Amino acid sequence: MERRNIQVLLANRPQGWVQESDFLFTETVLPSLMEGEVLIKHLYLSLDPYMRGTMNDAKSYARKVELGQVMRGGTIGVVEATKHPDFQENDLVSGYFGWQQYSIFNGQDVLGRNVRKISPKDGIAPSVYLGALGMPGVTAWIGLQTIGQPKAGETVVVSAASGAVGSVAGQLAKIQGCRVVGIAGGKTKCDYVINELGFDSCVDYKAGHLAEDLARATPEGVDIYFENVGGEILETVSQRLNPFARIPLCGLISQYNEISPQGFHNFGALLTLRAKIQGFNVQDANTNLWQEAINELEQLLLTRKLKYRESIVDGIEQAPKAFIGMLKGKNFGKQLVKLT
Ligand SMILES: NC(=O)c1ccc[n+]([C@@H]2O[C@H](COP(=O)([O-])OP(=O)(O)OC[C@H]3O[C@@H](n4cnc5c(N)ncnc54)[C@H](OP(=O)(O)O)[C@@H]3O)[C@@H](O)[C@H]2O)c1
Known part of the structure; x- marks a missing residue:
């Protein structure tokens, strides 16, 4: 045929x-x-x-x-x-x-x-x-566990929080006992992030007062920022970092279509706070780590602790x-x- x-x-x-x-x-x-x-x-x-x-x-x-x-x-x-x-x-x-x-x-x-x-x-x-059980889920797992290294009680902020990577990163951080704050575009996505995914809070960056809303949502500062977006959102979150904060730099989607992409300006905060920003590519992780991530995510999905x-x-x-x-x-x- x-x-x-x-x-x-x-x-x-x-x-x-x-x-x-x-x-x-x-x-x-x-x-x-x-x-x-x-x-x-x-x-x-x-x-x-x-x-x-x-x-x-x-x-x-x-x-x-x-x-x-x-x-x-x-x-x-x-x-x-x-x-x-x-x-x-x-x-x-x-x-x-x-x-x-x-x-x-x-x-x-x-x-x-x-x-x-x-x-x-x-x-x-x-x-x-x-x-959730493929490349995006593994990306969330690897960025959070190997660079973010969350500890219970820490505040974790995740951008593009309703998306494929962000939704998994935030849920994993929540399972590990962190206070988790999402950033997403619009009320519908933010409602989903809180009510369905179980984040503690979500900031609608399109509402027009990101800095104030983020400050209200992170009263104890930010220990981990899982970065998917870049641009103004990265600058704004960097103003809330705590000493020894970690930023797994996963993506910069706000800049991918820009002819002159915006750089990161707040380097002073990294020095003052002894904070770390580290880019990563999920394809660099070895097969064993991929399998470990998929096994754990699969288990969480089957026990309804992970939603997508x-x-x-x-x-x-x-x-x-x-x-x-x-x-x-x-x-x-x-x-x-x-x-x-
Ligand atoms: N490093 C790696 O190995 C690796 C692997 C996979 C993915 N990534 C990166 O992870 C990020 C998320 O990927 P994904 O697959 O999970 O996509 P996704 O979040 O499912 O979809 C992309 C989302 O990005 C948000 N967005 C688009 N333009 C934006 C802007 N100007 N400002 C703020 N948010 C914006 C939108 O959400 P809102 O409606 O909330 O704005 C959109 O829904 C991307 O940056 C991607 O490149 C990296």
Whole structure:
């Protein structure tokens, strides 16, 4: 049976904000499977902020995509046909197979973390392995545990708090006995962060009085700032740091579409307070640490101590629009594209 594969290619390198015209759709006929190959039909594509960096011809924390190449992206899919002994039909497989409906995979790196067979436990939906139990969840775990190193009673502030990474980081800090304050855009997201995720407080940075609201929400200062956003929010939180504060620098989403990104100015606070800011990339963590994080997060999810939320659009045709929307905060939880 002839199978057609719709792919999304990088058509232009955006200057400033991404446009839908920066992407190009193409349709190809999939070749027949060769010995040792696996045909994977993708169920979901993950849309993540790092993809904005892959569109630039410049150094970013993610490797760039060449013009005319398929956009990089995490997927979860099902094996539809196999000529590889390690894969059976209907196996679930996650990997960085990109913005496309199908992949033909030669089975290499099956034990590495980039391509993994997934066995969802107790009815966990496959899509969750791209969110709370996938790269974003592991990012939250690694940034918080290895750099933040929370202690019970400390105050932890998390930006982009309703999103894929921030929601997990805040819930983990709460489980460890911290006072947790989220920062999110709008009342609906803030209500969710408090009422559903269980944070102690949440500041709506769009309300127009961030410094005052943050001061009210952090009467004892800030011991850990899990940074996802950068710009004015980073400057403002840095005014509230306590001595020996830690800032896991996870992302700077407010700056990804800026032609002249805003730097960090309050270096004096780091010196005066003996505070630490450390960038990290989840891909640097070894396979054992990834597995430790996923096991713990899976356990918390199964015991209902970890909650998550997804924004799902239907069909690969929606991917560019949904991606641009996510960069503008239109998503509410982990942004996914349903591909079948
Ligand atoms: N270092 C790593 O290894 C690693 C791995 C994964 C992700 N990350 C980073 O982690 C961060 C969060 O990623 P995610 O996947 O969890 O995305 P997400 O939070 O699910 O979605 C992005 C969110 O960013 C917020 N945002 C967008 N523009 C903003 C602005 N100008 N000011 C403040 N907030 C803004 C929006 O929330 P609001 O509506 O609340 O504004 C939006 O919903 C990103 O910076 C990403 O690059 C880093």
